[in-house]
Amino acid sequence: MPSVRDIRRRIRSVENTGKVTNAMSLIAASKMRRAQNAVLQGRPYSEKIQDVIAHLAAQPSDDASASQPLLQVRPVERIAVLVISPDRGLCGGMHANLNRRVGQFMLDQGVPVQVVAVGRKGRDFMVRSGSDLRAVFTDLGETPSLFDTVVISDMLVDLYAESEADEVYVAYTRFNSTLSQTPVVERLLPITPSELTGAERVGYIYEPDSLVVLQRILPRFIEMQVYHALLESIASEQSARMVAMRNATDNAKQLGEDLTLVMNKLRQESITNELLDLVGGMAVLEK
Amino acid sequence: MATIQVEIVSAEEAIWTGTGVMVFAPAEMGEVGIAPQHAPLLTRLKPGEVRVQQENGDEQFFFISGGLLEVQPNQVTVLSDTAVRAADLDEAQALEAQQKAERDLQDKTSKMDLAKAKAELIQATAQLRALQKLRQTRR
Numbered sequence: 001m002p003s004v005r006d007i008r009r010r011i012r013s014v015e016n017t018g019k020v021t022n023a024m025s026l027i028a029a030s031k032m033r034r035a036q037n038a039v040l041q042g043r044p045y046s047e048k049i050q051d052v053i054a055h056l057a058a059q060p061s062d063d064a065s066a067s068q069p070l071l072q073v074r075p076v077e078r079i080a081v082l083v084i085s086p087d088r089g090l091c092g093g094m095h096a097n098l099n100r101r102v103g104q105f106m107l108d109q110g111v112p113v114q115v116v117a118v119g120r121k122g123r124d125f126m127v128r129s130g131s132d133l134r135a136v137f138t139d140l141g142e143t144p145s146l147f148d149t150v151v152i153s154d155m156l157v158d159l160y161a162e163s164e165a166d167e168v169y170v171a172y173t174r175f176n177s178t179l180s181q182t183p184v185v186e187r188l189l190p191i192t193p194s195e196l197t198g199a200e201r202v203g204y205i206y207e208p209d210s211l212v213v214l215q216r217i218l219p220r221f222i223e224m225q226v227y228h229a230l231l232e233s234i235a236s237e238q239s240a241r242m243v244a245m246r247n248a249t250d251n252a253k254q255l256g257e258d259l260t261l262v263m264n265k266l267r268q269e270s271i272t273n274e275l276l277d278l279v280g281g282m283a284v285l286e287k
Numbered sequence: 288m289a290t291i292q293v294e295i296v297s298a299e300e301a302i303w304t305g306t307g308v309m310v311f312a313p314a315e316m317g318e319v320g321i322a323p324q325h326a327p328l329l330t331r332l333k334p335g336e337v338r339v340q341q342e343n344g345d346e347q348f349f350f351i352s353g354g355l356l357e358v359q360p361n362q363v364t365v366l367s368d369t370a371v372r373a374a375d376l377d378e379a380q381a382l383e384a385q386q387k388a389e390r391d392l393q394d395k396t397s398k399m400d401l402a403k404a405k406a407e408l409i410q411a412t413a414q415l416r417a418l419q420k421l422r423q424t425r426r
Binding site: 038041042044045046048049052055056116117123127133134135136137138145146147151154155202203204205206207208210212213216217220223224227 | 294297298301314316327328368380384385388391
């Protein structure tokens with residue numbers, strides 16, 4: 001039977017754990033806001049660049065699209081997937097959900113899949129499942145710059161341009177809201193420009209010519225998409241961690257309360273027993 | 288005076304929004320000056336200075352490391368690159384990432400062996416303990 005002292009020690013340890021998880025939850029909340037803000041900041045660039053690509057692709061074919069490797073659709077014999085996952089855990093079910101989604105996606109493909117992993121959790125899953133892991137990037141941090149991701153997007157573009165992959169996908173966790181994150185797999189290459197209606201079309205002058213401009217802009221587009229996926233993943237990770245740590249804090253508080261009840265009951269019992277001994281002893285003496 | 292809406296954005300942030308009467312940008316074919324009602328234009332930008340002349344005579348300067356300029360009659364957008372690219376740095380980082388992958392894949396076998404060994408050890412210890420308990424109760 002644990003003593004009152006043991007239980008008191010346990011309560012103190014639970015309370016301390018609760019303080020740590022609470023701090024982690026608050027920190028994750030502020031990091032989440034920062035990550036969300038970064039996503040919003042990049043939106044004007046992202047929308048504009050998609051718009052421009054749509055216009056460029058809609059050019060009367062002076063074979064602009066035909067000669068752009070990044071727009072070309074090929075028969076698919078091999079594919080590559082960029083998997084973006086957290087480096088650390090304690091974020092609830094987030095990385096498990098992503099790994100499951102990616103695993104399912106890879107099984108559904110009829111062709112060999114190469115993987116580029118960003119983040120330890122995804123990396124570990126890929127290593128465990130014996131995937132064809134081409135490259136690993138970890139420790140990108142919580143506030144990566146576009147510059148940090150350029151090497152990743154360049155690698156993906158090279159894989160595609162050199163026909164080592166006929167399609168390139170990116171798997172990440174989309175941030176819907178604080179309480180909702182969804183693992184998704186989206187196609188990165190070949191690029192499918194959005195369709196323009198007649199009303200939306202603008203007749204640009206291209207300098208020096210549309211081909212050169214298109215060549216410049218397509219890799220930028222891929223860079224931005226990879227960067228954006230990373231930002232969303234970070235926002236998802238922080239919000240999942242915030243929720244998980246908040247739950248842990250609540251659980252710790254509940255456990256502390258339950259233990260306190262047990263401790264108090266135990267204390268009452270021992271006091272009662274002492275009193276009974278005392279009274280019993282006195283009764284004997286009086287006789 | 289007619290003005291033009293100016294937006295300077297990069298993939299990481301919306302750098303500046305405002306209005307101007309004239310915008311100068313370092314286009315590939317040389318510096319261009321964009322006035323309101325300019326014909327739609329799309330061109331690459333070299334590293335250099337973007338200058339926005341505002342109505343009140345103020346001038347805003349922005350240094351960009353390259354990018355794209357999109358002009359519409361009422362709006363100018365500078366899609367700025369965020370940093371100067373170093374091809375060598377990219378290559379070194381890419382190589383490192385690939386090597387990391389190879390190392391991780393090799394580590395896996397040793398990690399798996401370790402995990403298996405640990406599991407067997409735990410099982411053996413549990414069996415031993417159970418056996419000891421059995422012997423004690425028998426006495």
